Amino acid sequence: MSATGRMCPKCGAGNPPGADYCYLCQEPFAAPPMPFPGAAVALAPESAGAPALAGKPGGPPRPAARAIPMLLFTDAERRNVRMSVVLFLLLFGVFLLLGAAIGAAYGDVGRGLGLATVLFAILGGVAYSGGAGIVLSIHDAVEAGATEYPQLVNVVEEMKIAAGIPMPKVYVMPSQGMNAFAAGRRPEEACVAVTTGLLDRLSREELQGVIAHEMAHIKSRDTLYGVSAAVLVGAIALLSDMFLRGTLFGRGPRSSGEGRSGGGRGNAAFLVPGILLALLAPLAAKILQMSISREREYHADAAAAGFTRNPMGLASALAKITANGAQVPGENRGTQHLFLVNPLKDFGPDASALMSTHPPTALRIQRLKAMAGIAERG
Amino acid sequence: MAYVPLVLIAVVAGWFVAAYNRLVRLRNQIRNAWRQIDVQLTRRHDLIPNLVEVVKDYMSYEQETLAKVIEARGVAVGARGTAAQAKAENILTESLKSLFAVVENYPDLKANRNVASLQEELTGTENRISFARQYYNDSVMTYNNAIQAIPGNFVASLFHFGAETYFEADGRDREVPKAALR
Numbered sequence: 332m333s334a335t336g337r338m339c340p341k342c343g344a345g346n347p348p349g350a351d352y353c354y355l356c357q358e359p360f361a362a363p364p365m366p367f368p369g370a371a372v373a374l375a376p377e378s379a380g381a382p383a384l385a386g387k388p389g390g391p392p393r394p395a396a397r398a399i400p401m402l403l404f405t406d407a408e409r410r411n412v413r414m415s416v417v418l419f420l421l422l423f424g425v426f427l428l429l430g431a432a433i434g435a436a437y438g439d440v441g442r443g444l445g446l447a448t449v450l451f452a453i454l455g456g457v458a459y460s461g462g463a464g465i466v467l468s469i470h471d472a473v474e475a476g477a478t479e480y481p482q483l484v485n486v487v488e489e490m491k492i493a494a495g496i497p498m499p500k501v502y503v504m505p506s507q508g509m510n511a512f513a514a515g516r517r518p519e520e521a522c523v524a525v526t527t528g529l530l531d532r533l534s535r536e537e538l539q540g541v542i543a544h545e546m547a548h549i550k551s552r553d554t555l556y557g558v559s560a561a562v563l564v565g566a567i568a569l570l571s572d573m574f575l576r577g578t579l580f581g582r583g584p585r586s587s588g589e590g591r592s593g594g595g596r597g598n599a600a601f602l603v604p605g606i607l608l609a610l611l612a613p614l615a616a617k618i619l620q621m622s623i624s625r626e627r628e629y630h631a632d633a634a635a636a637g638f639t640r641n642p643m644g645l646a647s648a649l650a651k652i653t654a655n656g657a658q659v660p661g662e663n664r665g666t667q668h669l670f671l672v673n674p675l676k677d678f679g680p681d682a683s684a685l686m687s688t689h690p691p692t693a694l695r696i697q698r699l700k701a702m703a704g705i706a707e708r709g
Numbered sequence: 710m711a712y713v714p715l716v717l718i719a720v721v722a723g724w725f726v727a728a729y730n731r732l733v734r735l736r737n738q739i740r741n742a743w744r745q746i747d748v749q750l751t752r753r754h755d756l757i758p759n760l761v762e763v764v765k766d767y768m769s770y771e772q773e774t775l776a777k778v779i780e781a782r783g784v785a786v787g788a789r790g791t792a793a794q795a796k797a798e799n800i801l802t803e804s805l806k807s808l809f810a811v812v813e814n815y816p817d818l819k820a821n822r823n824v825a826s827l828q829e830e831l832t833g834t835e836n837r838i839s840f841a842r843q844y845y846n847d848s849v850m851t852y853n854n855a856i857q858a859i860p861g862n863f864v865a866s867l868f869h870f871g872a873e874t875y876f877e878a879d880g881r882d883r884e885v886p887k888a889a890l891r
Contacts, residue, residue, distance in 0.1 A: 481830070485836075486833070488833065489833060489836040489837050492749075492841050493843060495738070495847075495848070
């Protein structure tokens with residue numbers, strides 16, 4: 332065990348020293364080695380009356396016992412923004428590195444970068460032109476009028492005022508599952524949709540928390556964030572694929588012009604790292620994309636706490652959703668990242684963290700509660 | 710190499726323009742947020758006559774509570790000046806609270822769909838007013854941060870961007886959290 336921290340045995344994330352569970356996937360760690368073996372013994376007399384307890388030292392720790400330091404929503408928001416920017420730059424770095432390495436393998440870094448940029452522009456253009464209409468129709472969303480859903484429309488109006496954005500269009504999806512999503516590239520053309528199951532089961536306060544979360548996504552243009560990340564990941568996958576199949580510039584390095592041993596313009600020294608990068612980059616990109624997505628969810632939670640000044644509304648809504656299920660009509664992998672809670676995955680403590688679009692719901696609730704600890708005093 | 714100073718000047722000038730424009734944007738956001746509060750207050754004034762109309766037949770014994778609401782509304786509509794307006798609006802809020810407390814005592818009134826939807830409308834309006842005030846204060850905070858923190862304070866002092874003032878709740882409301890902190 333090094334003194335600098337510990338690596339999670341499950342997801343491989345680095346954790347600060349002294350952590351007793353993984354910050355990323357919540358996997359509890361085995362008890363850290365005791366610096367003073369006597370310390371453990373010293374506790375024993377107190378539990379002597381309960382030998383059954385002492386007999387099970389490695390019992391599963393209860394998630395509720397894990398403490399998160401008190402959180403100020405403004406601090407949480409700032410940190411999430413910083414994290415997503417760093418992650419996004421990393422993702423872009425992977426993309427450029429791959430382009431450069433492929434170019435280098437063929438002897439021309441500039442051409443590799445140029446090809447990468449063109450690919451990015453094409454994919455980006457296609458993705459940007461596809462609007463929110465598709466998402467709405469996939470999930471059977473129908474526009475909600477103020478007469479049929481007065482409370483929903485009112486709550487959206489209240490939260491749009493708190494967020495300081497234009498009024499989004501409001502939609503309802505027929506489903507017993509409890510979920511919600513926001514879409515639209517710009518706040519001016521945004522929409523928000525909730526399931527009927529959500530409307531039936533949530534109190535006004537809880538609904539406010541959910542809508543505030545969606546308003547936060549709209550205000551910080553998370554749809555655009557998500558599309559850009561997805562485009563980068565797609566471009567990286569495509570580049571890698573093209574390179575590995577050797578169809579990039581002609582039939583492969585040095586297949587034309589100079590001979591195999593001539594050295595030529597292509598640089599064989601870059602070929603191996605290039606191939607390695609092409610193999611690893613898509614995976615790394617996917618992991619980065621998912622981290623961005625999770626970071627945006629935390630950010631929207633923190634911002635929602637800021638809009639409502641009531642983190643417990645959203646926390647209790649998330650708890651209800653966990654208990655009732657989050658299924659939506661037309662659920663599919665393509666749109667899962669948009670939702671309040673991922674409709675496809677069950678976010679128990681065992682949910683695979685590294686590839687998840689959303690953080691574990693229990694952890695989100697915990698962070699919101701930490702924010703409430705401060706908010707209650709203010 | 711000769712154009713290096715030129716590039717530097719262009720970068721600094723570009724930053725100046727961006728910083729100045731940001732401050733202007735933030736200041737206008739505050740002004741817009743302030744009007745937003747007025748819009749929501751007016752909305753409440755417009756809703757109250759409907760509410761009174763629906764409720765009055767049921768509440769023959771509560772004419773006093775109703776009269777208070779109507780009177781408070783009248784004062785709030787006519788109030789001029791920020792301080793007077795704030796005071797009148799607070800009285801109106803209180804009178805509405807007592808009206809809804811009374812409504813709780815009339816089961817058939819509570820069951821009335823018109824009353825229920827009006828109550829939702831008024832809850833929504835009350836929330837809108839407080840969220841509009843909150844947004845105003847948030848905007849003031851962002852703006853004040855921008856003009857007081859480095860490097861924005863430089864641009865702010867150059868072009869005389871002054872600090873804006875927060876919307877303050879009346880003193881009575883503020884005493885509670887103070888006591889809780891001790």
